[in-house]
Amino acid sequence: MAYAVVAMDSDGVDARVHADRLDSRIRDVMETSERQAGASRVIGQSPEWRRVLTKAAQVAVTDTTVFLQGESGTGKEVVARFIHRASPRKNGPFVAINCAALPEQLLESELFGYERGAFTGAQQAKAGQIELAATGVLFLDEVSEMSPMAQAKLLRVLQEREFRRLGGTRPVKANVRVIAASNRDLQRAVADGGFREDLFYRLQVFDIRMPPLRERRGDIPLLTDAFLQDFYRSTGCASAGLTPDALEMLVGHEWPGNVRELHNALERAAILCEGGLITREHLSLRSTNVIGPRRPSRLPDVERRTIEQALHGSDGNKA
Numbered sequence: 001m002a003y004a005v006v007a008m009d010s011d012g013v014d015a016r017v018h019a020d021r022l023d024s025r026i027r028d029v030m031e032t033s034e035r036q037a038g039a040s041r042v043i044g045q046s047p048e049w050r051r052v053l054t055k056a057a058q059v060a061v062t063d064t065t066v067f068l069q070g071e072s073g074t075g076k077e078v079v080a081r082f083i084h085r086a087s088p089r090k091n092g093p094f095v096a097i098n099c100a101a102l103p104e105q106l107l108e109s110e111l112f113g114y115e116r117g118a119f120t121g122a123q124q125a126k127a128g129q130i131e132l133a134a135t136g137v138l139f140l141d142e143v144s145e146m147s148p149m150a151q152a153k154l155l156r157v158l159q160e161r162e163f164r165r166l167g168g169t170r171p172v173k174a175n176v177r178v179i180a181a182s183n184r185d186l187q188r189a190v191a192d193g194g195f196r197e198d199l200f201y202r203l204q205v206f207d208i209r210m211p212p213l214r215e216r217r218g219d220i221p222l223l224t225d226a227f228l229q230d231f232y233r234s235t236g237c238a239s240a241g242l243t244p245d246a247l248e249m250l251v252g253h254e255w256p257g258n259v260r261e262l263h264n265a266l267e268r269a270a271i272l273c274e275g276g277l278i279t280r281e282h283l284s285l286r287s288t289n290v291i292g293p294r295r296p297s298r299l300p301d302v303e304r305r306t307i308e309q310a311l312h313g314s315d316g317n318k319a
Contacts, residue, residue, distance in 0.1 A: 025057045029086045042082050043226050044219035048211040052079060059206045060086035065158060067203045068181040070210025073260030076181040077139060079208065084137040089177055092136025095129050099150075100142035108150050109166055118167025130163060133176045143180040143203065144189055151196045154178075158202045178203075213255040213262060220251050223259060227266045237270045242278045249280050 030042045030053075042053070059066055060083045068076040077096060084094045099107060105119075113128030130138060140146075146154065157163050158178060162171040180203050189195035213220070224242065232238045242250070255261050269282040 022054065022057050025060070025086055026053050029057070029082055041226060042078060043223050044216060045222065046216040046218040048216040049219055052208060052210065053082065055206075055208050056083050057086055059083065059208075061088070063087075063089075063177050065177070065203060065205050066179045067186075067205075067207040068179065068210055069186070069207055070181075070183065071212050071258055072183045073258030074210040074212055075259050076210055077141065079210065080137070080139045080179045080181065083179060087137070087177070089136050093133050094137050094139065095133035096139040096141060097129050098141045100145040104147040104150065107146070108153070111150065112153060112163050112165055113172075114166035115168045118165070122167070125165070128165065130157065130174050130176055131172065135175055136177070138176045138178050140178065140180045142182055142184075144182040144184040144186055144195060148196070151199050155196065155199045155202060158199075213258045217251050220262065221247065223262060224250060224266060227263050228270060231267055231270045235270075237267075238275050239270050239273045240275065240277050243280070246278050246280050246283060249283060249285060253285055 044050075056066075056079050066080075066083060068079055070076055080096070081094060084090060097107075097110060102110060109118075109126075109128065111128050111130055113126050113131055114122050115125050116122055140154075143154075153163060157174045157176075161174050163174055164171055186195055186200050186203070190197045190200050224247070228239055250262070250265075257264075265283055265285060266278075268284070269278045272282045273279070
């Protein structure tokens with residue numbers, strides 16, 4: 001399946017070769033994520049998801065800073081790990097830190113490390129996450145929640161490729177690629193005075209918009225199948241599949257919590273069905289999450305695509 005748009009380059013040479021190389025890179029990374037399974041799997045074939053992977057594959061071969069913008073639960077860390085796996089830094093570490101989960105003082109010490117005596121209780125020096133991510137990728141989730149002081153220090157990392165530990169006087173080299181993410185509009189945060197404009201432009205060198213699940217409904221059957229397989233491997237909770245109306249319910253739901261909400265709903269349903277078929281009652285989706293009138297059924301098209309993909313993956317073996 002082609003992931004890239006074919007165009008003519010400046011020399012008038014057909015860019016199909018470049019598109020094929022990009023497709024090959026995407027397939028290789030998806031196969032790697034499939035073998036590793038877990039939450040970092042790259043799942044989806046919808047045009048919206050293919051556009052995300054195409055941009056991710058294009059920027060992966062560089063060392064450019066990447067900014068992922070999207071609602072919570074859309075798979076920003078999945079794409080960040082995809083970029084890491086497709087990059088020259090793939091053999092280096094991938095270090096993720098949620099900037100919203102740590103208070104200001106703790107976030108700075110976690111990121112930049114500290115020297116002995118930098119603050120009460122600092123009895124020995126400690127390397128920060130930037131040092132631990134050396135030769136690899138540092139993923140900063142919810143970067144918009146950083147304090148002004150931490151923003152200033154991160155700007156230095158991106159501009160000068162160096163930083164100082166808390167309480168330190170000696171600069172430390174930052175051999176790390178930064179991928180940042182946020183569910184907030186950073187440009188609006190800049191206008192409101194809550195985010196540094198110079199840091200905004202440093203992070204926005206290459207931005208990727210993450211589509212919400214309601215914009216990539218064609219991926220819901222694939223995600224459902226993958227999640228149910230994961231539950232069986234990790235917990236032994238098996239299901240015989242979904243009833244047609246349960247699948248229709250999944251495809252028609254608005255998913256305000258996106259892929260994360262789908263994962264949680266299926267995990268609960270897999271436990272409740274006790275090895276049988278998952279029904280609408282097992283899903284227990286709140287009708288208040290559905291926006292607007294009921295949509296026409298997409299089940300026939302979704303079912304056909306799912307069957308075609310299954311047949312293709314099994315070399316036509318219907319059993």
